[in-house]
Amino acid sequence: MTNENDYILVVDDERAIRDMVCMALVQEDFQCSEASDAHKAEVLIKKNQPQLILLDWMMPGISGIDFARKLRRQPETMNIPIIMLTAKIEEDNVIRGLESGADDYLTKPFSPRELIARIKALLRRSKPENTQDIIKINNLVLDTSSYRVEGNGQTIELGPTEFKLLRFLMENPDRVFSREQVLNNVWGDNVYVEERTVDVHIRRLRKALEPTHHQDMVQTVRGAGYRLSNK
Amino acid sequence: MTNENDYILVVDDERAIRDMVCMALVQEDFQCSEASDAHKAEVLIKKNQPQLILLDWMMPGISGIDFARKLRRQPETMNIPIIMLTAKIEEDNVIRGLESGADDYLTKPFSPRELIARIKALLRRSKPENTQDIIKINNLVLDTSSYRVEGNGQTIELGPTEFKLLRFLMENPDRVFSREQVLNNVWGDNVYVEERTVDVHIRRLRKALEPTHHQDMVQTVRGAGYRLSNK
DNA sequence: AGCAACTGTAATATTTATGTAATATAACTC
DNA sequence: GAGTTATATTACATAAATATTACAGTTGCT
Incomplete structure (x- = not known):
């Protein structure tokens, strides 16, 4: 099966991370775009709605949490699955993360394999039943x-x-x-x-x-x- | 469609987690019971067979793995779907989890949305078998x-x-x-x-x-x- | 502890499908 | 109808997918 039709947006201020992630995604035949901050991400989302968003927790400007919250509030983006990328898991993060509406977490550093597995699992869930x-x-x-x-x-x-x-x-x-x-x-x-x-x-x-x-x-x-x- | 006929048992030693999970379940119209350890869970299962069990991996006394294994061995509980709740995924955990017979995994922290999605997916799968x-x-x-x-x-x-x-x-x-x-x-x-x-x-x-x-x-x-x- | 049953992986064998090139046929042009 | 171009057909080496077997590590049970 091919993933050609699934478009994933990666939002992270570190170029190295974005590149690494995108490379892994492209290898799996996903379509992939990058944004270095929330504003740029928003523009891209308006232009073309992604099937899934990978979102960095800590970013200059609007943080990942706030951005996730914002996406959850708007009807058009409400149902896009979000995976948060966090440096480390703290109790405080967990609670705020839950509230912001992320669907999954990935703690850096993570392996491409795990990243792909989680993306596929989420996409599977968000897709309508096989007809x-x-x-x-x-x-x-x-x-x-x-x-x-x-x-x-x-x-x-x-x-x-x-x-x-x-x-x-x-x-x-x-x-x-x-x-x-x-x-x-x-x-x-x-x-x-x-x-x-x-x-x-x-x-x-x-x-x-x-x-x-x-x-x-x-x-x-x-x-x-x-x-x-x-x- | 409503979920009021589906009864779910949550087994976890941490009260905060149990409460959070149950709240999310009740919001979705599931019936829900809580147990803080395997023994209490067993009593509840005997009294009323749940459609699905959420089981914490690490618990004092009988661990989640051992409990899952036990449930799989008994004919009456053999076919109840189990979702394991784990703190983090390690290679070793995965292997042992597989053999214990869990149907799905959820790594803490997880979002209520994802929890619900997985529960529904599993129930959907096990429904035909119930009838x-x-x-x-x-x-x-x-x-x-x-x-x-x-x-x-x-x-x-x-x-x-x-x-x-x-x-x-x-x-x-x-x-x-x-x-x-x-x-x-x-x-x-x-x-x-x-x-x-x-x-x-x-x-x-x-x-x-x-x-x-x-x-x-x-x-x-x-x-x-x-x-x-x-x- | 020790045997029997299961599991996942890797190595190997076997089967089947694939793309290309060579050749044949058909369809157009004038 | 000869020359030209597009498509049809065939054969074949190779690649890809699947089948099969062996094995090493676990677990369950007595």
Whole structure:
């Protein structure tokens, strides 16, 4: 699974910490922005709402506690999970931290591994429950929760890439995608493979669809790309 | 939805923590009882079985780990979800915690919000089991209350982890789970175990299912995870 | 204390999928 | 219809994912 869609904001006045954290996040495919103080953070949040905020406890200007409190007060930011980064844990900190509304704590120094684990745990909780969704076009049924594809009730065997490819096309039926677009959406943004590779996987997909005669739904648009359609 | 039917027991020697936690619980409409040590907790459990137990790691007398282990051994309390409250996470704690059978961890200090979120997540998971003790798929019968599994009437011997694994899969049949999801649901959240460990337990489960020829119900979905299905 | 049962990890083996290049076919241009 | 370009098809070496086994450390039990 990839974290590409989760955007995390790191707020800390120490550049070294920000860099370290961001590096760990990027390694895990998270999107990441940095802010050196609360004001800059606010601007960034307005521009693009993060899924999670890592917030330093002690900062010049507005402290992490006060900033957390402020975020909790505003409806738009109320539900963004916050992880506090503290130098050390003191009883006093704990109480004030609880009140400010942080969701988790991390005491410096912390390992990237622990940081990632906690972020994932929090994100999991803040995400809506998995929804079982079934895409159905023309007797061709793709179930994303069971990873099954059926044509006229018959099971169709697909490799991982063919499954992702079919899923992408079925989620956007009747629309033509260039090979580049297909690569970006199915393989991922930062992967480099030959454009012609798409042809091969289209071929594999068609072959797999032959037994149930759905191969013609995967259509070539010469000079433009590919399309999935029932016409 | 309301939580007034869920009764939660808080076991901790520190009064301040108990009060804080209970206050948060009551605010969410949970029923709540407090116990300052394992013995008092035991009496309360006998009187009225809680839906979930919050258990302090370090307590004078019987420690949280030992108490959890004890609860796991007795059939009546075997299936009550347990969340451990620990002062800090050390490698050693994690390992021993795993074996004691806790379902989740919470490191002090924690926010009420996170506490509630985790409790709800755990309850959601254990709900189907409360209403239905016996899950049956394809002549494979799993009885959560007696900790027994039968295939075609024949008893199947399973270790604790394999049992939990099979149970989780049977509660969500025909659905693919990544190794990460399996770990979070079977081992518990916030637990650092290699993803490949799942493979090994899947192997053990399959082996145990061989005598009754149910091993093929545990299916690999390459690039995605595992699934239990009768197809 | 000592044996049996479990667990997680690492090493190794096995299976399956992937991307590329080479070649064939089809579709356009003029 | 020859030449040109785009796509189809096939084969294959390699990479990646999973299966399997062995093992060392714990715990539970007697």
